[in-house]
Amino acid sequence: MKPIGKVLCASGIMAGLLAFFWKDSFNPESLSGARVLLTGASAGIGEQMAYHYARFGAEIVLTARREAVLQKVVEKCLTLGAKKVFYIPADMSSPSEPEKVVQFAVQKLGGLDYLVLNHIGVTRFQMWAGDVEYTRWLMQGESPLLSPPLTLPPSLLWMASSARCATSSPCRRETSLSPCASWG
Numbered sequence: 547m548k549p550i551g552k553v554l555c556a557s558g559i560m561a562g563l564l565a566f567f568w569k570d571s572f573n574p575e576s577l578s579g580a581r582v583l584l585t586g587a588s589a590g591i592g593e594q595m596a597y598h599y600a601r602f603g604a605e606i607v608l609t610a611r612r613e614a615v616l617q618k619v620v621e622k623c624l625t626l627g628a629k630k631v632f633y634i635p636a637d638m639s640s641p642s643e644p645e646k647v648v649q650f651a652v653q654k655l656g657g658l659d660y661l662v663l664n665h666i667g668v669t670r671f672q673m674w675a676g677d678v679e680y681t682r683w684l685m686q687g688e689s690p691l692l693s694p695p696l697t698l699p700p701s702l703l704w705m706a707s708s709a710r711c712a713t714s715s716p717c718r719r720e721t722s723l724s725p726c727a728s729w730g
Contacts, residue, residue, distance in 0.1 A: 577602035586664035
């Protein structure tokens with residue numbers, strides 16, 4: 547066998563062993579009662595993420611531009627087991643909307659444990675270091691190349707270990723999960 551074949555074979559065996567012995571540390575109970583703000587929740591990935599949080603018993607604030615569709619998502623979340631669900635129609639590209647949405651969420655839920663930014667697209671993503679202005683910039687979508695995320699890995703739901711902010715980049719299929727201060 548050629549050296550490259552040996553390397554590929556060994557890599558395959560190591561990957562198989564890693565997959566076999568991997569311990570999933572996600573604890574679904576950690577999301578029960580979690581306070582979640584989810585943007586872009588009227589369809590697609592945002593809608594499905596709302597349903598997942600609802601199944602885990604989270605308290606959720608949903609936002610998107612289409613109020614009628616948001617109302618239907620809220621109804622389904624309640625039937626799936628969400629402890630509380632609120633919605634606020636908003637266009638997150640408007641400079642005044644993100645602040646209004648966060649204030650609404652904090653008022654209704656008493657604070658935030660998770661912020662899931664599903665309305666943004668290609669932008670300068672980085673680990674969140676506590677910069678509230680950067681978060682406002684992300685939420686307002688001031689990047690000239692904005693588009694809704696095309697893909698977000700299912701592993702996004704394991705962000706249950708501590709408060710996190712999530713953003714995604716559709717072109718690079720990257721997700722940034724970083725600890726963030728709990729609002730409220």
